[in-house]
Amino acid sequence: DTEVTQTPKHLVMGMTNKKSLKCEQHMGHRAMYWYKQKAKKPPELMFVYSYEKLSINESVPSRFSPECPNSSLLNLHLHALQPEDSALYLCASSQTGGRNNEQFFGPGTRLTVL
Amino acid sequence: AQKVTQAQTEISVVEKEDVTLDCVYETRDTTYYLFWYKQPPSGELVFLIRRNSFDEQNEISGRYSWNFQKSTSSFNFTITASQVVDSAVYFCALGFGTGAGSYQLTFGKGTKLSVIP
Numbered sequence: 001d002t003e004v005t006q007t008p009k010h011l012v013m014g015m016t017n018k019k020s021l022k023c024e025q026h027m028g029h030r031a032m033y034w035y036k037q038k039a040k041k042p043p044e045l046m047f048v049y050s051y052e053k054l055s056i057n058e059s060v061p062s063r064f065s066p067e068c069p070n071s072s073l074l075n076l077h078l079h080a081l082q083p084e085d086s087a088l089y090l091c092a093s094s095q096t097g098g099r100n101n102e103q104f105f106g107p108g109t110r111l112t113v114l
Numbered sequence: 115a116q117k118v119t120q121a122q123t124e125i126s127v128v129e130k131e132d133v134t135l136d137c138v139y140e141t142r143d144t145t146y147y148l149f150w151y152k153q154p155p156s157g158e159l160v161f162l163i164r165r166n167s168f169d170e171q172n173e174i175s176g177r178y179s180w181n182f183q184k185s186t187s188s189f190n191f192t193i194t195a196s197q198v199v200d201s202a203v204y205f206c207a208l209g210f211g212t213g214a215g216s217y218q219l220t221f222g223k224g225t226k227l228s229v230i231p
Contacts, residue, residue, distance in 0.1 A: 030215065031215060031216035031217070033216070041223070042205055042221035042222065042223055042224055043159070043205075043219075043221055045218060045219065048212060048214075048216045048218065049216075050212070050214035050215045050216040051214075051215065053214075055212055055214040055216055056212060056216070056218065088157055090159065092159075094216065094217060096214075096215030096216060097215050099166055100164075101147060101164075101209065101217050102149060102161045102164045103149075103161070103209075103217070103219060104161060105151075105158060105159035105160075105161075106158070107156070107157060107158040108157045108158065110157070
């Protein structure tokens with residue numbers, strides 16, 4: 001199974017809402033990632049978890065709060081977002097170490113903030 | 115600093131033509147990884163190929179082939195006999211270890227490939 005799943009596929013929320021994005025993989029990968037992708041732009045790294053611990057936070061505003069409950073799940077909690085946060089949010093996972101370190105991406109969640 | 119440059123913003127080819135996508139990278143790391151990803155209109159990034167910095171052997175996989183040259187810091191990707199289903203945005207990415215077992219990717223701006231029937 002080389003699949004990364006993400007829910008929901010689409011999300012529309014107001015600036016005062018609290019919502020969560022979910023990501024799941026069953027490939028035994030111990031590294032998981034959140035990316036943000038604006039239209040016609042490349043993905044930009046937000047957070048990296050390695051062995052369920054946050055290892056990289058690319059200066060992301062605190063209105064984005066990541067969580068890694070276990071080795072298969074990755075959440076992104078959203079609160080008090082701004083319209084400019086509207087984007088495609090991609091989750092990925094990879095092996096830790098070794099040469100086969102390609103990241104496998106999920107289909108993404110298209111977020112619209114009104 | 116890590117940097118990936120894809121000079122071609124958009125390319126259009128007629129079906130069955132060969133097409134090469136260019137990628138130039140910059141890094142001071144001696145160990146790094148290079149990737150090509152495909153992003154169709156549906157949005158999902160699909161892994162295509164990986165090359166490690168210590169392995170310059172070029173390979174062919176089906177209709178895909180790549181040319182990795184450390185001397186010119188280039189990692190070009192060729193699709194042979196293009197098909198309409200190849201239409202997508204293609205990203206070149208440079209990966210390096212974070213020290214915690216994970217890998218950080220720096221993406222180029224992407225090249226939009228349109229294959230015309």
